[in-house]
Amino acid sequence: xxxxxxxxxxxxxxxxxxxxxxxxxxxxxxxxxxxxxxxxxxxxxxxxxxxxxxxxxxxxxxxxxxxxxxxxxxxxxxxxxxxxxxxxxxxxxxxxxxxxxxxxxxxxxxxxxxxxxxxxxxxxxxxxxxxxxxxxxxxxxxxxxxxxxxxxxxxxxxxxxxxxxxxxxxxxxxxxxxxxxxxxxxxxxxxx
Amino acid sequence: xxxxxxxxxxxxxxxxxxxxxxxxxxxxxxxxxxxxxxxxxxxxxxxxxxxxxxxxxxxxxxxxxxxxxxxxxxxxxxxxxxxxxxxxxxxxxxxxxxxxxxxxxxxxxxxxxxxxxxxxxxxxxxxxxxxxxxxxxxxxxxxxxxxxxxxxxxxxxxxxxx
Numbered sequence: 001x002x003x004x005x006x007x008x009x010x011x012x013x014x015x016x017x018x019x020x021x022x023x024x025x026x027x028x029x030x031x032x033x034x035x036x037x038x039x040x041x042x043x044x045x046x047x048x049x050x051x052x053x054x055x056x057x058x059x060x061x062x063x064x065x066x067x068x069x070x071x072x073x074x075x076x077x078x079x080x081x082x083x084x085x086x087x088x089x090x091x092x093x094x095x096x097x098x099x100x101x102x103x104x105x106x107x108x109x110x111x112x113x114x115x116x117x118x119x120x121x122x123x124x125x126x127x128x129x130x131x132x133x134x135x136x137x138x139x140x141x142x143x144x145x146x147x148x149x150x151x152x153x154x155x156x157x158x159x160x161x162x163x164x165x166x167x168x169x170x171x172x173x174x175x176x177x178x179x180x181x182x183x184x185x186x187x188x189x190x191x192x
Numbered sequence: 193x194x195x196x197x198x199x200x201x202x203x204x205x206x207x208x209x210x211x212x213x214x215x216x217x218x219x220x221x222x223x224x225x226x227x228x229x230x231x232x233x234x235x236x237x238x239x240x241x242x243x244x245x246x247x248x249x250x251x252x253x254x255x256x257x258x259x260x261x262x263x264x265x266x267x268x269x270x271x272x273x274x275x276x277x278x279x280x281x282x283x284x285x286x287x288x289x290x291x292x293x294x295x296x297x298x299x300x301x302x303x304x305x306x307x308x309x310x311x312x313x314x315x316x317x318x319x320x321x322x323x324x325x326x327x328x329x330x331x332x333x334x335x336x337x338x339x340x341x342x343x344x345x346x347x348x349x350x351x352x353x354x
Contacts, residue, residue, distance in 0.1 A: 005272060005273065005276065006240065006241075006244050007244075009244040009245060009247065009248040009269070010243070010244045010247050010248070012248060012251070012253060013244075013247035013248040013249075013250070013251035013253065014247060014251070016251045016252075016253040017247075017251045020251075022251070025250050025251065025252075026247060026250075026251070028250070029243075029246040029247045029250040029251075030243065030246070030247065032246060033239065033242040033243040033246045034239065036242050036246070036287070036290065037235070037238045037239040037242040037243075037283075039290075040238060040242070040283070040286045040287075040290070041231060041235045041238060043286075044231070044286065045227060045231045048227040048230055048231065049224040049225075049227035050224065052223045052224055052226050052227050052230075053219075053220035053221065053222075053223040053224035054201070054202060054205055054220065054223070055223055056219050056220060056222055056223025056224075056226075057205050057206065057208075057209045057214060057216055057219045057220055057223065058205045058208070058209075059223075060209070060214050060219050061205075061208050061209040061211075061212040061214040061219075062212060063205060063208050063209075063212075099310075108318070111315070111318075111319060112318070112319065112322050115319045115320070115322060115323050116322070116323055118323075119323040119325075125324065125325075126324065126325055126326045126327055127325065127326075127327040127329065128320065128325050128327060128328045128329050128331055132319075132320075132325070132331070133328075133329065133330065133331045133334060136315060136316065136319065136331050136334070136335055137334050137335060137338050139310055139315050139319075140275075140309070140310045140311075140312040140315055140335040140336075140338050140339060141308070141309070141310070141338035141339070141341070141342055144307050144308060146201065147303075147306070147307035149282070150285070150303050150306055150307050153285065153286060153289060153294070154289070154294040154299075154303065156289075157286075157289040157290065157293065157294045157299075158293070158294070159293075159294035159295050159299075160295055161295070162294070164295075164300075165300060165303045165304060165307060168304060168349055168353075169303075169304060169307040169308055171349070172304055172307075172308045172342060172345045172346055172349060173307070173308045173342070175341075175345050176308060176309075176338060176341045176342040176345055177338075179338075179341050180334065180337070180338035180341065183334055183337055183338070184334050187330040187333070187334055188330075191329060191330050
């Protein structure tokens, strides 16, 4: 998928420039990309290190775990098919908490664990269950409360108020997650 | 108000760590080390994306699509890439900050989109792949719809509220 889109961007861009006799633009675009990407990585690197350091403390101290136990109460309404106190609920909540803090890389291991334990409840091992898809919706609509990576990138690029996006993001995320869950329930009812 | 969020998070995490007797300095360093791995993985992807996005945008072919006036042209590659690859859309986001500034309308919109959506294709491939599920039923459609809703609300938000 990425391969095709990536190729299309390049081919379309170059062909369009050729047809307009604008080949000089392509030359600068190709040469500039090395410098631009290097500058970016140099800017991103220390910021990432900073947040991964903070995140590690939150993880080791058990803070993430503590927070996730708080939201597992809500989860039983979103996942009615999962039996009470099943281990998958704690993995799901850890995954959501990590996502809330914008720690995508911390979220993925929990997400994988959650899928494994949901698979234990699955009767048809090659087919996705309702809970699995609901969990996926929670992940793809991005339940972010504090998008740490974005805030730090905004800092690097000299934003006057890097955290100004937080409140709108919370509102948007809330609305889209809610509609995602509703769509999921509708699909679950009518999909045979 | 929102200026307090970051310092408060840091303060809270550090104090919590001290209470739980975590060696906070060592843990911080250990976590920060993981960034090397990430950055090395990210760079080739960043370069590849900047290259193709650069050629695509600078060719001005996107001017042909001017009729979609609510969606700024420069955001279109991000919308296309967002569900497919997280690092790619992060690269596009950084590029937008670099070109237009993080506080511009475009920068803000890109921040919203990056913050409120996720890489649906990647998550589906990874999560279902890891447990050997082949029939994903309606998962892809619901996932993509959720992304689309986030993007639509972001665009509406920036056009009509802020």
